[in-house]
Amino acid sequence: MKKVLLIGTISYCLMSSPVFAQEIDAEYNNKIKEYTTDSRFLPASVMNVVDHPTIPSPLKHFGEIIGSPGVMHNTSKIYEYYQLLAEKSPHLQIKQVETTEEGRPIYVVIIGNDDSMEKLDIYKNHLNRLADPRITTPSEAETILESAKPVYYLNGGMHSTEMGSPEMLMELAYRLVTSEEKTIKQIRDNVIVLINPVSEPDGRDKLVDWYYRYSKTRTEWDDGYPRSAPYWGKYVFHDNNRDGLQVSQAITKGIFSIFYEWHPTVMLDLHESVPLLYISTGTGPYNEQIDPVTIGEWQVMANHDITTLAAQGMPVHLPGLFMTLVARIWDLGGKQPQFQRAIL
Ligand SMILES: [Zn+2]
Known part of the structure; x- marks a missing residue:
């Protein structure tokens, strides 16, 4: 279990005070400040993007920082950037896992230190064995834990x-992949991070097209046109997260x-739901297949994240019993967790 607790360091690491020996991208910093509407929503951990000599930042690659007003990237541009990172950094790989109904690729991006990237199959096998008590005894599990790395x-x-x-x-x-800041380095060394950059690529491209064609320049919202594309995927849209049992769509596969x-x-x-950050574990009823210890850990992690943000001056509201959600678990058992409880 101590390995599991390492996961909590991800949010902690991103929030701790940076002590950089590296060059910080001053232009990136200035843009972050310029585009953030209220300084209270600017914790120190979102500052200080590294100016790396050989790995291009989003600013260098796209000409704009991430989060620039009026800028949205379609899947081709997003995938192109990850491919570039994979070419320039030994600590990132990208791999196709599926193809959508309209023919777009779905990828997983893998990030870790040299050791992780060289032994991905070994670490994968560790978690495979820890996940299945039919093939792993409790004592074997204890041994595996000594050398396993958690995957986030x-x-x-x-x-x-x-x-x-x-x-x-x-x-x-x-x-x-670029920062040598102590706690980011701890993440790279101790955790294998997976990113699915766009799990519904067909929908992403429709929405980006719609944004540039209709939404970006509009000032009135009651002119009869919908705010977003009327459909996203080829067969389903918002309810794509209800496909956990049927597994009928490429996104789910x-x-x-x-x-x-x-x-x-x-x-x-x-x-996203409202223009505020919320970290929610839902309010149940939870899938009975999920261990109560795991559910308890969601709360621990959510509260840790909120406390860490509050320590950096973020205005935070913790309403009594409405505990928060750190992870929405893909529902394998047929009961959808209720997960969208605004807390801020
Ligand atoms: Zn959503």
Whole structure:
């Protein structure tokens, strides 16, 4: 279990005070400040993108920082950036896991230190064995834990109208492969990070097209045109997250393929609902197949993340019983967790 606890360091690491020996990209910093609407929403951990000599930042590659007003990237551009990172850094690989109904690729991006990248199959096998008590005795599990590394899986862009995560993840990947800041380095050394950059690529491209064609220049929202594309995927749209039992769509097959290949210790599915950050574990009833210890750990991690942000001056509201959600678990048992409880 001590390995599992390492996962919590991801959020901690991103939030701790940076002590850099590396060159910081001053232009990137200035743009972050310029584009953040309220300084209270600017924790120190979102500053200080590294100016790396050989690995291009999003600013160098795209000409704009991630989160620039009026800028959205389609899947070709997103995948191109990850391919570039894979070419320039030994600490990142990208692999296709599925093809969508309209022929677009779905990828998994893998990030880790030299040791992780050289022994991916070994670490994968460790978690495969830990995930299955039929093939692993308790004492074998204890031995495996001594050398296993946890896998943290970030899933982006499931709901295509929630357009932020495919953007944000590109910057996160850049930070994870370039920064020598102590705690980021700890993540790279101790955790294998998986990113599904856009889990619904068909929808992403429709929404980006729609944004540039209709939404970007509009000032009135009551002119009869919908705010977003009327459909996303070839067959389903927002309810693509209800496909956990049927597994009929490429998005689901892609996510399951990553899940069952890697047995991630934590899966964080990135969504948006209101223009505030919330970290929610849902309120139950939970799938009875999920160990209560695991459910308890979601709460621990969520509260840790919120506390860490509060320590950096973020205005935070913790409403009594409405505990928070750190990870929405893909529902294998037929009961969808209720996960969208706004808390801030
Ligand atoms: Zn969503």
